[in-house]
Structure formats: structure tokens, C-alpha cells
Amino acid sequence: MRNQTQQRDRQEALDHAEGAMTHSVEYQMAKMPSDVWLGAALGSIGLALYLKLSGKREDSLFIGQWAAPFLLIGVYMKLVKIGGSDRVRHNP
Secondary structure (H helix, E strand, C coil): CHHHHHHHHHHHHHHCCCCHHHHHHHHHHCCCCCHHHHHHHHHHHHHHHHHHHCCCHHHHHHHHCCHHHHHHHHHHHHHHHHHCCCCCCCCC
């Protein structure tokens, strides 16, 4: 019974596995420290503030919107480092 459950779980994992490109991108990006994404977010906030104070409102808004994607990428990469993107490696 336990063996059947393990086989079913493995097959489910294979059916929902990430593609080779996703695995490759995650593998390369996981080499970067998490501080990079936090630093990029804080840097974009700082640059946006500087541009706003310099009177460049449009540029400030454009750069300021980068903080959320940087933080989101950082959270995603942290989850990949902690739990991995796949339970099993799928080679098509």
C-alpha cells in the first residue's frame, strides 16, 4: 500500500514538474544572494525619491514601480532555495 502511494505521489510530481528552461533559470538565479533583490528594491526607492526631489516626476514614478517586482522576485527565489521548484527532476 505504501509503495503504491509513493508511486502515485511521484507520478503526480512528474505530471506537474517545471520545464527545463524554468529549472535552468531558477538554478542560475538561486546562486545570487537574497540581499541583491532587497538592495535593488531599496535602491529603486532611493533613486525614485531623488528623482522626485529633482523635479523629474515621470522618471520618479517609473523607477519607483521597480521596487515591488524586485521584492517579488526575491521572495520567489527564497522559496525556490528553501523548497525547490520541483519535488522530482523531470527530464522530458
